[in-house]
Amino acid sequence: MMKSLYFEKYGSSDVLSIRELPKPELKAGRVLVKVHAVSLNPLDWRLMQADPFVIRLIFGLCKPKHHCLGADFSGVVESVADDVSGFEVGDEVFGIMTPEITGTLSEYISIPASGLVPKPDSITHQKASTLGVAALTAYEGIHDYLTPIAGDRVLINGASGGIGTFAVQMARALGAQVTAVCSGRNEQLVRSIGAGAVVDYQSVDLLSIEERFDLIYDMIGNHPPKHMKQLLKEGGRLVLASGGEGMGFFKAMQIAKKDDSIDLIVDLKKDKTRLEAVLELSNTGRIEPVIDREYPFEEVADALDYVATKRARGKVVVNLVSKD
Numbered sequence: 001m002m003k004s005l006y007f008e009k010y011g012s013s014d015v016l017s018i019r020e021l022p023k024p025e026l027k028a029g030r031v032l033v034k035v036h037a038v039s040l041n042p043l044d045w046r047l048m049q050a051d052p053f054v055i056r057l058i059f060g061l062c063k064p065k066h067h068c069l070g071a072d073f074s075g076v077v078e079s080v081a082d083d084v085s086g087f088e089v090g091d092e093v094f095g096i097m098t099p100e101i102t103g104t105l106s107e108y109i110s111i112p113a114s115g116l117v118p119k120p121d122s123i124t125h126q127k128a129s130t131l132g133v134a135a136l137t138a139y140e141g142i143h144d145y146l147t148p149i150a151g152d153r154v155l156i157n158g159a160s161g162g163i164g165t166f167a168v169q170m171a172r173a174l175g176a177q178v179t180a181v182c183s184g185r186n187e188q189l190v191r192s193i194g195a196g197a198v199v200d201y202q203s204v205d206l207l208s209i210e211e212r213f214d215l216i217y218d219m220i221g222n223h224p225p226k227h228m229k230q231l232l233k234e235g236g237r238l239v240l241a242s243g244g245e246g247m248g249f250f251k252a253m254q255i256a257k258k259d260d261s262i263d264l265i266v267d268l269k270k271d272k273t274r275l276e277a278v279l280e281l282s283n284t285g286r287i288e289p290v291i292d293r294e295y296p297f298e299e300v301a302d303a304l305d306y307v308a309t310k311r312a313r314g315k316v317v318v319n320l321v322s323k324d
């Protein structure tokens, strides 16, 4: 048996409990992993709350099809299916839960070997667990769509969050001049990870600034894309990670489809080679995960409530195995 986060109906964190459930079966092609750390993403609390409604179309209309949350993880191989090679019991690994994209907040998970990446000793389980959804979203925005070159001026809206803290560092590592948008309390943080300038959106109207940018990565979506585009130089590009509360994802998709200078990250690419690419950036010191808070598994509801405040600085990690 094992302990697993469990929820039967959508709602606030009151719907969550930790239950004793049977360990997952080890099927062909899979590896059983003892989970040590899980980093949370907005996806987790959105799935819990079924917010926005479209979540229900994918994860269950009236009640959730999957009863556990958590997409990212880092842990240790517990057992390996006979047809799997390349992994041994005791190997440290990290990744993203596939294909379900949810269910890592469990003592054990069964995961296709094709999605697992070996974790080097040089990085803790807590840090490795952050190299999942947020890091890959930053990677897709910066390395696939925006591709800044040295000297480019890049504006990052939402720079102090899970994606933003990686995006700032990735853009800086490519030689870009980064302007970070965040609240004043996070100015020091974003400067410490490479932002050369900061716009405190609580005291300055972002749309009123005079500087123009080659590239913009917008995680927040609190200004319509046509207004954000006014901050671009001629020929500049805008990438959206989110439709934002006002516009919503479908509207953002329509806008991005019609405008060649705008891209929206719709179906995040989560394959192993991307996880390896992000790990390489970490191994070579070009990115360093920013961890805001860590919670023990018993306090996972508090951790999800904190991420749902949208005020987290970098990543929030839940430890399923207590640290030495």
Ligand SMILES: NC(=O)c1ccc[n+]([C@@H]2O[C@H](COP(=O)([O-])OP(=O)(O)OC[C@H]3O[C@@H](n4cnc5c(N)ncnc54)[C@H](OP(=O)(O)O)[C@@H]3O)[C@@H](O)[C@H]2O)c1
Residues within 6 Å of the ligand: 041, 042, 043, 133, 134, 137, 157, 158, 159, 160, 161, 162, 163, 164, 181, 182, 183, 184, 185, 186, 201, 219, 220, 222, 240, 241, 242, 265, 266, 267, 268, 307, 310, 311, 312, 313, 314
């Ligand atoms: N397209 C995809 O595949 C994909 C994948 C992952 C996530 N997402 C979406 O991307 C968004 C960001 O994800 P995340 O993991 O970075 O979230 P997060 O970690 O929860 O973001 C929290 C950060 O947002 C900042 N923030 C809040 N309001 C802001 C505003 N008005 N202007 C600037 N910054 C503001 C906060 O900074 P302050 O406290 O300083 O305000 C905080 O540091 C979410 O909506 C998420 O659902 C999309």
